[in-house]
Amino acid sequence: MRSILLFIFFSLPAILLAQDKYTISGTITSAKTGETLIGASVRIKSSSTGTTSNEYGFYSLSLQKGSYTIEFSAIGLGLKSQQVELNRNLTINISLEEETRELETVVVKTTGRRSITNPQMGMERLTMAETKNIPMLFGERDVLKTIQLLPGIKSAGEGSSGFYVRGGAADQNLIMLDEATVYNASHLLGFFSTFNSDAIKDVTVYKGGMPAQYGGRLSSVLDIRMNEGNNQDYDVSGGIGLISTKLNVEGPIQKGKSSFLASGRRTYVDMFLKLSKDSAINKNQLYFYDLNTKLNYQLGKKDRLYLSGYFGRDKLGVGETFALQWGNGTGTVRWNHIFSSKLFSNTSFIYSNYDYKITIRSGSNDFDIFSQIRDVNLKQEFQWYAGSRNTLRFGANAIYHTIRPGEITATSTSYINTSNRQRRYSMENAIYASNTFKASDKVNLTYGARLTGFSVLGKGDYFALDTAGNVIDTFSYKSGEIVKTYLNLEPRVALSYVFNPSVSIKASYVRNVQNLHLVSNSTTGSPTDKWVASTNIIKPEVSDQVSLGWYKNLSQNKYELTVEAYYKTMQNQVDYRTGANVFINSDAIESQLLFGKGRAYGIEWLLRKQTGKLSGWFSYTLSKTERKIDGINNNNWYNARQDRTHDVAIVGSYQLNKKWNFSANWIYYTGDAVTFPAGKYRVDNQVIFYYTERNGYRMPSYHRLDLGATLQLKKRKKYTSELAFSLYNAYGRENAYTIAFRESKDDPQKTEAVRTALFKYIPSVSYNFKF
Incomplete structure (x- = not known):
């Protein structure tokens, strides 16, 4: 304070x-x-x-x-x-x-003049129009897939909606929907994101020096705002695709003063499964649904009230023996008040929940596993437009976290046994302030700070470990008792210098702190990965990033060229002991973890054409990401899993005429760093692979071409419709999803590497309408 x-x-x-x-x-x-x-x-x-x-x-x-x-x-x-x-x-x-x-085109940002003078670095703003003409998997427009075509933002892999930003892990991205944290932003194991494009108004991603009002993650912020609903007239829109259908309804409650929005979506893969005559297939489940709702009321000239919510659920089932379901639920109540022409206030009460449930039916023994993370958040913010050269933003928020790591219920014919892993409670408080200062016509400055206090709370047991990870002591705490508090100051500053109306340079420094961590020792990520909070042993992750950029507008703002370089250091990074299993000893999960430091550095290029019938962009990222943790790789630096040397995306859209739009994107990136076996030995006639260097090998390089076309059908004052065609992976590249090793059936002395690919060609078509 x-x-x-x-x-x-x-x-x-x-x-x-x-x-x-x-x-x-x-x-x-x-x-x-x-x-x-x-x-x-x-x-x-x-x-x-x-x-x-x-x-x-x-x-x-x-x-x-x-x-x-x-x-x-x-x-x-x-x-x-x-x-x-x-x-x-x-x-x-x-x-x-x-x-x-x-x-003739969709301009990605506002005028080049703003991008040149604004000191904010590493920020991209998208509207839903930008996703309209980009070919997508199964024909579903997806904001997460769109931002992964920008430099510095890397896909976590085929069939995944996760992403890596400037060397950070997937859990180091703060994803918010109307200010509520979304802990798992994927449907159908990552093939879709949780965000229905029909319900979204604006998307802003910060991959560099994020403003002081954001905190809690090291790498990036994805701030998504929902539509408020049409307060002038009623609208109905939707789409019918090969595997999903969506419907959006909005309109006035009181014309000009209040409105509502309701947007729903569901896949129907499970309905196709039921058509099979094979009972092993028609009893399976594979679908998701989600619902976005929003109400807003203009209470007077100076007051407005917003109520928004999201609920989504995935269900995956194999016959009657296995079922997995997971989903997010969020709710936000916001009150805007204008105190004066210079002072604007926003008060928010925010609820966020993510949980999953695993059900296993094996006849005589049945198991149910439930896990959850839940937040209750109160936030107050003021924006003070102090003068033509200064805009001050300051506020505070308090979040109460509840984590239920796992509750296991075992049922047999003779008994019911429940085993509850300890719940974890914590309070995360923050105050922040920043000022945007126009020092002169050439110099613009944003500076600020964020002070966070994270308190680990009882009830529960906490542990002391020896260097081998064994529990040597246990400490018990009562409900509400403070176990440990971490205080961290996060200074942030960004500067732009304008040489002329078309050229500027920018520099920034930012420190970020993260107190929630996602632990998983799988290679692809899973809805059942575990969120854990900082404890007396797990310390907050801390990153320091410096960035330098050059910005140039060409041909009277028709083209935009940006080059940004960054260097980031990270403290208290989390990785796993060799052979770790995060599902055992879960009350002392620290026994499975090791801690160390990381570094990431790189340079990003973006060339964008913003006008004309042909528009699009070219992005290229050259980067390196490493970790150094005692107990791993002989205590030497090693590649982080998300390390990729090269990442290229080319995106183009061509408006042939009023009816036809054609689009394409081509993606290439270096394969992920992985750990492959360096040898094998045999024990009791079983082959055991042994591993040496952590992440010392590479998956094959990934590349893919997608094609798309949109045909405008009827376009009248009250009704419009279109057909959207796409071909995912147009030249049929079988990119490796996983690589497994096994003994050769012909020669047991030889080991075979078996590559599994998810997709080859995937054509899709969808019908979209609005009236």
Whole structure:
């Protein structure tokens, strides 16, 4: 608290000196739907002075007394100008109309001028229009698959919605839906993500120096905002694909003041299974469903209330003997209040839950395994538009974590036995503040800090271990008793220097702290991987990252070129002892773990064409990611599993005419680092493989071409429809999903490597409509 107060105290002189006399403020919305617009541009004509709307469409701009022409604009919406005579504070609420001409392309970001001057590094903002013309698996638009085509963001592998950012592991990404944490963002074991594109308005990903309001993860933040619902008219949209169907309904509750949204989706692979005459197949289950809902109410000129929720579930079953189900549930209540033309407040109460259940039926003995992580979060934030040169953002939040590592119920014909692994409780508190300061026409600066306190709480037993991982002492704590508290200060700073309107350089430094950790010793990831909190032994992970970037707009902003380099160090990284099994000794899971440090460094290129019939981008990442942990690889540096030297993506979209759009993307990356056996020996006539160097081998390189086409069918004022075609893996590359080793049947002295591929060619077609 002292650090944050000192930060605000030293910021005040600059803020107060920069204050101007009068302020223009208001909310920017879409005239057609009434949706508030995120990142809409507010500019003084023929000037570099301006601002953008926040996550709720609110803007504030302070100017000297005088006459101005203010221009309001947003992606896909027409420019609106307004002449003002500024001699007092003004409230100007603006509704932007859709452009009357056909758009030739979808611009990925706002104007190049903003990307050049904004000190924020490593940030990408997407709308759902950007995912529309990208070929996808099974024809399902997917925001997670789209961001993996950007530099520095790497797919966790075929059939996985997980991703790696700048050398971090998949659990080091904070994924939020309307501010609620989503702990498992995958459906159908990773083939789909949990995010229904019809319910999503805006996606922002931070892979570098994320702002101070975000915390809890080392590598990145994926901030997803749901649509609010049309408060002007009723809309129904949806799609029918080969294996899934979705429906979206929205409309006004009270026209112009309140609205609702309900969006649902379900796959029906299980229905195809039931058509089989084979009882071993038709009794299997494989499907998911999810539901997004949102309500918003304009309580008055200065108050708005939002209620949003998500619920999704996956079910996988093999006959009557095995069943696995998992899913997320989130709920968010938010209250926006405008205290004045310069002070905006958001209060949020947030609930998040992830759980899975495994059921095993073996006749005389049945087992049920249940695990859960649940958060209750209260957050208060203020945005103070102190003047034309300063915007201060500060707030606090408190999260209560409950982790149920596993509750096992065994049932037989004669008894029922329940074994509950210890629940873990913790409280994560944070206060933060940051200021965006326009020092001059050439220099822009964002600086801030986040102070986190993580308290490990009872009830339960905690342990002391020797160097071999054996429990040597046990400490018991009562309910609510503090076991240990970790305090960490996370300073953050970013700077941009503008050489001219088309060229700038940027630099940033950020420290992040993570107190929740995902442990798994599988190579592909699983819904049953275990989340564990920091304990008296497991310390918070800490990363320090410095970045440097060069930004250039070409041919009057038709092209955008960015180059960013980074170097990141990581403390208290978690890996597994050789032969570890995280499902045994679960109350002392630390006995299966080792801790050390990591480093990641690389350079990223992105060249994007933003206008014309042909649009798209080329991205390339050259990087290295390593770990060094005592007890692994003879205490030497070794490749992290997510280490990939090269990662390339080429994305293109061509608008042939008003009816046809063609698209393609090609992906290449170096194979993952893996641990393969270095030899074998035989014990009791059983072959045992032995391993030496951790992650010292590579999977084969991965590459794939996807093709897509969209045919616009009917397009009328009240009804539109289209057919979307895609061909996943167009040239049939059999990329390795796993490689297993076995003795040769012909010669037992030889060992065979057996490669398994998931997909070859996957064509798909879907019908989408809106009325």
